[in-house]
Amino acid sequence: MTKLLSIRLVAILVGLGFAFIALYSFVLGAYAAMTEEPAGHLPYEEPRDIAFSFDGPFGKWDIQQLQRGFKVYDEVCAACHSLKYVAFRDLEQIGYDEGQVKAFAASKQVPGIDPNTGEATTRPGLPTDYFPSPYPNNVAAAAANNNAIPPDLSLMTKARGDGTNYVASLLAGYAEPTAELLEHHPEAAPGPGLYHNPYFPNLNLAMAPPLTTAGQVTYDDGTEATVEQMSEDVAAFLTWTAEPRLVERKQTGWPVLIFLLFATVLAYLSKKQIWAAVKPKKH
Amino acid sequence: MSFPWAKEYTPSNPVMQFLDEKLPLPRLVYNAVGAGYPVPRNLSYFWNFGVLAGFFLVVQIVTGVVLAMHYAANAQVAFATTEHIMRDVNWGWLMRYAHANGASFFFIVVYLHIFRGLFYSSYKAPREMIWLLGVVIFLLMMATAFMGYVLPWGQMSFWGAKVITGLFGAIPLVGEPIQIWLLGGFAPDNAALNRFFSLHFLLPFVIAGVVILHIWALHIPGSSNPTGVEVKQESDTLPFHPYYTAKDGFGLGIALILFFSMVFFLPNALGHPDNYIEANPLSTPAHIVPEWYFWPFYAILRAFTVDFLFFPAKLLGVIAMFGSILVWFFLPWLDKSPVRSGHYRPLFRKFFWFGLIPAMVILFICGGAPAEEPYVMLSQLATAYYFLHFLVILPIVSQIEKPAPLPYSITEAVLGSDKKAVLGENATPAV
């Protein structure tokens, strides 16, 4: 008994010790919070809420839109950004046939080996090749872009919160900083080689506005290529590159959930039936 | 073990009889989770979570073994093979999302299981060993989950590994050599990734072993129940099968509906976007957070912001974080109230609902929030309460509290009256 008592005594002392130190930290922190100016955040915008065809539990790809977005990527983004987890063959999933994929792959140069000398060279791509990187390595990418390495775009829409909306908002969102912002946050003025964008968390990014004028990309399906349209289309395309199985996933989900709902109702009825005899009856 | 009225296994045919004589596996199952295991008749749905935890352990092992067939633990290709699984492997996306969300669901059901144990004091005699083994399982789960999160080699993987191994650097004198030894280098790289993969594959089987011990220990006194009154007679119990197999089956159905809703429709909701960026040792994410199930403990770690005497703040945080789980090992000896169930403990119940639960919620929120005010201050208050609750309040409350009157038996609690009690066979509410 005395032994148990001593365990509890020790525990009480230890508990008081931990609590005291935590509260001591609290008091010093509270004092600091009262005396010091809080470091404020730069006021950036949350992404716009854009309706995409693949949103929601029943969402499906808009193949036309993916093809338009692919064209924007190919003609604009691909100049600086790689797409290294996507293979040319994957383009068949967004409505291109084998011949088109082969022709597109062949129009790109991928790293290869000269069969006669063994030296590194390039060769036309095959459908099994992955999208080539515009730079041979990160050092070259940094050197060509003022030390800011353009990130790979394969997973961009999953690597940012609310990624699809973020990419679309960001691309169409370049603007001059407002006078009000600069008044409260003079540090938000874009430095040399930086561009203001209200959707970028620190408001200044190294990427110059890539989509600047309507009609910059000529769409094959006649859709008018406004900056907003191009931004949304390329965001949709990058959603597909990040999660090519998105629609398949949702469509597999429904039969699974319906079956589980059915099985769970059966399990409930069976359980009720089994328990009926031993449940107390209401007086 | 078990009660005298437990049904005996009788082989129904010659094959089973042969098996029963040579290797009595059917008998073991019958006595463990079959009709031969009498269980209190009044268990609520809070008693479903043990079975569900076992189920999710199996989900993790099955999906994990499948993922290991396609994954390569090499810093050069780990991220790419993860993407290979998501894009090219047949049903790979399903396996990976089931594994990632399965970890979350494993923790959800285990947290509810622990919550049940804390409210109904399931740790008290004669069930101390079940509780201790449970805490061991929980610690192993945390280690396994942490190492598993490193494997995709995304930004959070890398920086999580760096921060958590950095905790060991807080140990005086030997801290830094231990951290370097753990990583097999000066920063997480191939060596660390490979050993984490190896251990991540091994530990679930260790967990499965401890789970068997946990269930074995459970079958010695039998399950506790919401009244906390021990089983006295046959009318207090029901055979596990079919009563509790049916009830667990229904519970499993509900759990699966929730689980697959996440897997198919919100597979990344519980993850962090930064882990879809490949690990970059030269660039730290703006805000490093562990997976949600570590948030309360991460908040305790960060609550210690100032040095105290000769203890640096970092060391205090590490001690407190490990200590916050280690105190659970002492619970059976700290809470000496003879009454188990929180339903019959008015004072304990107040501290539980208005102290411990809010403190845990605050710690959870603060652990996921950036290290800035008011989160740090809130987590300091909640941390203080957390330790006071287990180490100071529980021992004192259990001493001074006047418990509410207990029912004579489980039968009485369920049916409103117990013939034996009415007959006055044994009127003292023994526990």
Added chain:
Amino acid sequence: MADTAATATPETAGETGDGIRRRDFLDIAAVSAAGIGGLAVVYPLVSQMAPSKDVLAASTTEVDVSAVEPGQAIKAVFRKQPLFIRRLTPAEIAEANAVNAGTLRDPQTLAERTKEGHEDMLVTMGVCTHLGCVPLGAAEGEVKGEFGGYFCPCHGSHYDTAGRIRKGPAPTNLEVPEYAFTSDTVIQVG
């Protein structure tokens, strides 16, 4: 009345009147649903071990055969296995055609094993049909076996100039994969 329930033992509980049938039906239905669910899970678990998309996509190979001179062979790779492409000399063709195909272990004529208009181009897998070793004879200076084609050193199978098994343990001729000439000098295998 509560006591009736308390005294009813689990075995007899519910087994009255049509309780039996309804209860049995529900139990069987619930257990069957669980079984169906369990079986459904097996499908993706088995399917994940089949070749993945990238492996299947790499299952066709194009080879430029313009540089292969008569009497020479090149080794290409098809589905991660060696592929022998050999341009036969007139003498080798004559030798192959001189054999009565009916007397062979795996009766096939040279014409059956080549494409029309390209009878001099023998395309076979470089995989011995015995136990999968790579036969010799494709590279310059390698042993070609007793019949001037390929020789498998593992267990001594001899193939003739049409890649047909003539001696040794191999049960069938070297496999001719599915292929087609996409132009006069390029073949697409697979």
